[in-house]
Amino acid sequence: MDREKMLMIVTGVIIGGLAVLLVAMGNPGNMGYCIACFLRDTAGGLGFHRAAIVQYVRPELIGLVLGAFIAAVSSREFKSRGGSSTFVRFLLGIFMMLGALIFLGCPLRDILRIGGGDLNAVVGLAGLIVGILWGIFFLKRGFNLGAARAEETTQAGGYLFILGVIGLLVLLISGFSFNPAGGGPLFFSTTGPGSQHAPLWIALGAGLLVGVLSQKARLCLTGGFRDFFLIGNKGMLIAYAAILITVVTLNLYLGKFNLGFANQPIAHTNHIFNFLGLFLVGQCGVLLGGCPLRQIILGSEGDMDAAATVMGMLAGAAIAHNFMLAATTKGTTSISQIALITGIVIVSIIGWAYREVDA
Amino acid sequence: MDTLDVKGLSCPIPVIRTKKMLDKGCQELQVTGTGNVARENVSKFASSQGFIVKLVNDSPDEWNIIISK
Numbered sequence: 001m002d003r004e005k006m007l008m009i010v011t012g013v014i015i016g017g018l019a020v021l022l023v024a025m026g027n028p029g030n031m032g033y034c035i036a037c038f039l040r041d042t043a044g045g046l047g048f049h050r051a052a053i054v055q056y057v058r059p060e061l062i063g064l065v066l067g068a069f070i071a072a073v074s075s076r077e078f079k080s081r082g083g084s085s086t087f088v089r090f091l092l093g094i095f096m097m098l099g100a101l102i103f104l105g106c107p108l109r110d111i112l113r114i115g116g117g118d119l120n121a122v123v124g125l126a127g128l129i130v131g132i133l134w135g136i137f138f139l140k141r142g143f144n145l146g147a148a149r150a151e152e153t154t155q156a157g158g159y160l161f162i163l164g165v166i167g168l169l170v171l172l173i174s175g176f177s178f179n180p181a182g183g184g185p186l187f188f189s190t191t192g193p194g195s196q197h198a199p200l201w202i203a204l205g206a207g208l209l210v211g212v213l214s215q216k217a218r219l220c221l222t223g224g225f226r227d228f229f230l231i232g233n234k235g236m237l238i239a240y241a242a243i244l245i246t247v248v249t250l251n252l253y254l255g256k257f258n259l260g261f262a263n264q265p266i267a268h269t270n271h272i273f274n275f276l277g278l279f280l281v282g283q284c285g286v287l288l289g290g291c292p293l294r295q296i297i298l299g300s301e302g303d304m305d306a307a308a309t310v311m312g313m314l315a316g317a318a319i320a321h322n323f324m325l326a327a328t329t330k331g332t333t334s335i336s337q338i339a340l341i342t343g344i345v346i347v348s349i350i351g352w353a354y355r356e357v358d359a
Numbered sequence: 360m361d362t363l364d365v366k367g368l369s370c371p372i373p374v375i376r377t378k379k380m381l382d383k384g385c386q387e388l389q390v391t392g393t394g395n396v397a398r399e400n401v402s403k404f405a406s407s408q409g410f411i412v413k414l415v416n417d418s419p420d421e422w423n424i425i426i427s428k
Contacts, residue, residue: 076419077395084369139375147367150393150420218396223370230371231378231404289369 005238011217012242018206019112019243020250022060025198029256029265030116033060033210034109035292036100036281037266039310040317040326041194042168047185048314049321053192057172059200061296063207064214065165068300071215080158082304085145088350089305092284093312094319095343096292099280101317101326102273102340103127104266106292107221107285110278111240113267115247117259120267120274127275128282132225135286138351139230143287145354148305158302161310172200193266215301220294222285268331273340277327280344287351361385365392365401366421373397374404377426381408387427389415398422 019032031037037054044055072078100106103124105113110128113121151157170176171186178185189195197203213219217239224236251257261269268274285291288309290298295313298306320326325336332340363380365373373392380388390401402412405426416423 075395079394079419081367081393084367139371144372145369148369149367152420218399220370227371227374231374231407233403233407289371 004235007217008235008239009242011213011219012239013246014213015108015210016115016243016246017250018210020247020254020256022198022203022206023256024254025202026196027198027203028193028196030113030118031105031109031193031266032112034105034112035061035296036097036106036313036317037104037109037193039097039292039313040101040321041189043314043317044194044321045186045188047187048318051321051326052194053189054194054321055187055189056194056197057168057186058197059169059172059203060207060210062165062169062172063204063209064211064293064296065162065300066169067208067211068215068297069162069211070208071212072301075216077215078155078158078302080151080155080302080304081148082151082157082308083146084148084305085354086305086308088145088354089288089309090312090315092288092347092350093295093309094316095347096281096284096288096309097313097316098320098325098339098343099277099284100292101277101320102332102336103277103281104268104327104329107278107281108243108291108293111221111243112247113264115244116251116264117257118264118267119259119261120264120269120271123271123274124278128222128278129225130275131279131282132222132286133229134279134348135283135351136226136229138348138355139286142356143351143354144356145287148303155302157304161299161304161307169204211297211300214293214297218294219297220285221291222282223290223294225282226286266329268327268329270327270331273327273332273337276340276344280340280347283344283347283351287347360387360389360425362389362391365390365397367393368397370396371400374400377401377404381405381410381426387425389423389425391421391423393421398424
């Protein structure tokens with residue numbers, strides 16, 4: 001077996017194994033990893049939104065960034081670069097988060113949800129794949145947000161994202177509060193999903209390991225499908241299969257596999273909006289050149305446009321919760337449905353507007 | 360020899376641009392780009408299409424590969 005296939009399998013098995021472990025150690029059901037949920041919790045932990053049940057600076061995210069950073073520096077792949085339609089990427093980050101918070105998970109959690117027997121996530125996967133195909137429609141017509149430029153005289157810009165994340169870690173470990181009388185930040189949920197978490201050091205370690213592996217494997221939960229449809233490359237689909245098989249096996253062993261649509265952890269059963277939620281994530285993931293996880297990894301390699309996308313996702317989480325757009329386990333509201341469809345239309349207009357006719 | 364500049368472009372645009380050139384019947388193509396991921400993806404794609412891929416420059420700032428039949 002070649003090295004690349006082996007790396008994909010090892011990455012998939014370790015991510016799947018750690019995802020089940022993190023749930024066993026305290027994370028919400030089928031949420032060993034969820035980049036969208038964790039960014040939403042982190043936005044809450046910083047006080048950017050007021051949904052009291054989803055406030056916690058997730059150490060897994062901090063670990064992901066630091067792990068990917070260490071891997072990139074050690075393989076000399078850290079390079080400060082940016083300037084490719086940064087504000088458009090920020091906006092696409094907002095919409096990618098909106099889609100994820102209407103489905104209730106990023107593409108990585110979608111696989112973990114399927115691995116727990118949640119059939120709503122199969123509907124979501126179908127939406128993700130169709131959304132990716134819709135994104136490819138624009139790519140094939142020359143969609144391009146423009147070239148990023150490497151910073152020639154300094155690497156400072158790339159380090160800013162890393163420093164910000166280290167700052168978060170210091171706040172989290174020290175327990176420092178800016179406003180002791182009013183509480184926070186950081187804010188910590190006392191009930192709900194934000195209060196359910198694995199111990200800090202285990203979550204941080206699990207993040208670090210997955211950060212290293214994801215950087216090495218170039219793991220992207222939209223890129224695998226995109227490359228399969230675009231050029232017939234099946235390489236990354238192996239990692240998806242490895243995650244799924246590992247999670248199904250471990251959940252069956254632990255008695256946590258619960259096949260069906262109803263009563264799934266942090267999920268709802270509105271099929272249309274489960275489909276459309278991940279459709280929007282797939283569409284944004286293709287236009288941005290990567291899923292939420294990949295944006296975190298790229299940001300950790302010095303890609304300032306990806307870092308801006310992550311900031312867009314953080315802002316998107318705040319908007320989604322402050323404006324009551326995020327779905328709950330009860331389902332979606334009419335305002336969230338309108339917002340999602342508006343999002344698909346706006347992202348499609350961006351896809352059309354940024355095509356290079358002569359490309 | 361045809362040339363193609365994919366410096367700084369997001370995934371998978373370097374591969375799409377390369378594919379377009381090869382689909383047009385280009386027999387020898389020099390591609391210039393940045394970043395290991397783009398280099399790996401373009402090289403892998405060209406190899407999978409039966410082309411010979413030769414890395415002629417791999418400096419920290421940019422790489423050049425020559426794709427030929």
